[in-house]
C-alpha cells in the first residue's frame with residue numbers, strides 16, 4: 355500500500371502540501387495532516403449517517419412503517435445527543451475541508467505540474483468545493499423544512515411525518531430541490547470517498563481502480579436511493 359497511486363481527481367493542486375498556515379482557531383495547533391485526517395474521518399461518519407438516513411427514509415415505501423420509525427426515533431432519549439454529535443461532525447467537516455481547499459489553492463504549485471496532472475482530474479474532483487457548498491445549502495434548507503416544518507414547498511396542514519415528506523417531494527419545486535440536492539451529494543461522494551482512502555494511505559496503484567469504482571458506487575447508490583423516494587412520491591401524487 356506504500357506505492358503512490360495516480361489520482362482520479364487529485365491534481366497537483368490537491369495533493370500539494372498545505373503550505374500556508376493562517377491565523378484563526380481552526381489552525382491553532384493543527385497540522386495540515388491532522389486537518390486532512392479530520393476531514394476524512396468526519397466525512398466517513400457522515401457517509402455512515404447517510405446510509406442510516408436513507409434506510410430510515412426508505413421505510414416510506416412500506417405503508418405505516420415510516421411513521422412508526424419516526425415515533426420510535428423521537429422517543430429515544432439519545433436523539434438530542436446524536437443530533438449534537440452529528441452537528442459537530444458536520445461543522446468540523448465543512449470548516450476544515452474549506453481550510454484545506456484554501457491552503458491547497460494558496461500553495462500555488464508550478465504551472466507545469468498542474469498542466470501535467472490536469473488530464474487526470476475528474477469533474478467531481480475539480481468541483482468538490484462547489485458540490486460541498488451546494489450540499490451545505492441543501493442541508494440547511496432541508497432541516498428547516500423537514501425538521502422544523504418551515505412550509506417551503508406549499509405543504510398544507512398535514513397530520514403525519516410521512517404525509518409531510520410525500521407531499522413535499524410530490525410538489526414540483528420540492529421534487530426539483532430534492533433531486534438536485536441528492537445528485538450533488540452523489541457527485542460529492544463519488545470523489546470524496548476516494549479522497550478518504552487516499553488520506554488514510556490505503557490507495558495504491560494496485561487498488562486505485564477498485565477504490566475509484568467503490569467511491570463512484572457509494573455516490574451513485576446513495577443518490578439513487580434518495581431519488582427513488584422522490585420518484586415514489588411523484589408517482590403516488592403525494593399521498
Ligand code: HEM
Nearest residue numbers: 407411437489493496497500501519532536539580583584
Ligand atoms: C429524499 C431525500 C430525503 C428525505 C425524504 C429526508 C427526510 C428527512 C426527514 C423527514 C428528516 C426529519 C427527521 C426528524 O424529524 O427528526 C430529516 C432530517 C435530516 N436530514 Fe434528511 N432526507 C433526505 C435526504 C437527506 C440528505 C441527502 C441529507 C444529507 C446530505 C440529509 C440530512 C439530514 C439531516 C442532517 C437531518 C437532521 C437530523 C436530525 O437532526 O435529527 N437528508 N431528513
